Amino acid sequence: MSRRTLETLSFDNSYARLPQAFYARLNPTPFSAPPCLIHANRSAAELIDLDPAQFTRPEFAEVFGGHALASGMEPLAMLYSGHQFGVYVPQLGDGRAILLGEAKNEQGQRWDLHLKGAGMTPFSRDGDGRAVLRSTIREYLCCAAMQGLGIPTTQALCLVGSDDKVYREQVETGAMLVRMAPSHVRFGMFEVFYYRKQYEHLKTLADYVVDQHFPHLSDVDGKYSRFFNEVVERTARLIAQWQAVGWAHGVMNTDNMSILGLTMDYGPYGFMDDYDAGFICNHSDHNGRYAFDQQPYIGLWNLSCLAQALLPLVEKEALKAGLGTYQSLFDQEYQKRMRAKFGLLDVQAEDDQLIRDFLGLLQGSHADYTIVFRELGAFSSQNGAVNEKLREHFLNRERFDDWALRYRDRLRGEDGRDDERRDRMNRVNPKYVLRNYLAQIAIEKAQNKDFSEIERLFTALQTPFAEQPGMESYALPPPNWGKHLAVSCSS
Secondary structure (H helix, E strand, C coil), X not given: CCCECHHHCCECCCHHHCCHHHEEEXXXXXCCCCCEEEEECXXXXXXXXXXXXXXXCHHXXXXXXXXXXXXXXXXXXXXXCEEECXXXXXXXXXXXXXXXXXXXXXXXXXXXXXXXXXXXXXXXXXXXXXXXXXXHHHHHHHHHHHHHHCCCECEEEEEEEEEXXXXXXXXXXXXXXXXXXXXXXXXXXXXXXXXXXXXXXXXXXXXXHHHHHCHHHCCCCCHHHHXXXXXXXXXXXXXXXXXXXXXXXXXXXXHHCECCCCECCCCCCEECCECCCCCCCCCCCCCCCCCHHHHHHHHHHHHHHHHHHCCCCCCHHHHHHHHHCHHHHHHXXXXXXXXXXXXXXXXXXXXXXHHHHHHHHHHHHCCEHHHHHHHHCCCCCXXXXXXXXXXXXXXXXXXXXXXXXXXXXHHHCCCCCHHHHHHHHHCCCCCCCCCHHHHHHHHHHHCCCCCHHHHHHHHHHHCCCCCCCCCHHHHCCCCHHHCCXXXXXXX
């Protein structure tokens, strides 16, 4: 792999070649003074063949902090609409983000470089176009966390800060984040052209997405319906992964749904501490529309909005058939991942009830989701084993004992060794997740110009399944102050 500099990055901006109706061309609005680099991601840089040695150059923070452009960048703000909390909003778009360009690596892969917090655009509505340090740290770290967990996600190249003041619930400092993905096309981009009855643009967008990201469908019959079916599958599998790891998005509006099945637009997300099926991570979600246990349904609801937008291109019955596969795809993926979390190799009819009963025990005991599943790997299936350390997490010990007997018998029926099962389970049950209180500690230090905790957390989150000496404090349950932090859409 060649090592590129800022001057030799290769760009091929396919989205910029779409009709003008798809975007607004404009440059980022720089901060009042050159920004400083807070953190940069070596693995993300390698995706675009960028030499990490470039991080130390002042020009790096300038290019990815909105002060300068690299040769070949064609900045633009993308247009879309979407359903927000179930209500259609006719025009949204990149209100505080600008697509700098599509960097192309030696393998021919394109990566959007999307600058978040880049200033006002024609789509900002009443916003100021800025992002604050708090929210950019949360997104930067969660991109790393999801990548480490193996969950499809946008990635973050770097985080830059400034001393410029930004007004939210309180006065904060501004920051910018460069996020990366093969595409930032979202469901709402199809919706805007459907509801405007601009069906020629709708077809152009569908052709573009298929040609760029689903090329195996470009020349097949029924390519639009098959494209939709693949989006259904990717979305179902993505949300099953969220559910298995105990993560809530918080704002599953259709404009936050990736057409590629990536986790995107990190705001008031949350990894669960105490297990609660009805966990609401977004302080602004007063009715619980996007509660943890509602995410699978909302995924289907959002896909139905996309199906509506595709009606000019696809027969209604074909779209209904595609939607009809969602639940079974979700169930299949979720059950596969949950069986792996329990160390089960075979599929048995009683597994679903065994899993449901364990989750019920967790909820009734306010037990920590991540910690208990990690400790479940050490479960002894030997006759007479009490599994006392695991047992202590549960308030109703008798109910746990009954469940443990069933689980022991289930494990013994597979005739496997406990140590081999533990190793398998530790590869799917993370020891480290990005708990809100950990992010908050990093934020508070960064607000005092101490960025060391960002580096430390970033390192731990890259390998969340491994035992990491010196990082054990990140695997502890949160302190009382950190259990119920209020996180809103402004986060």
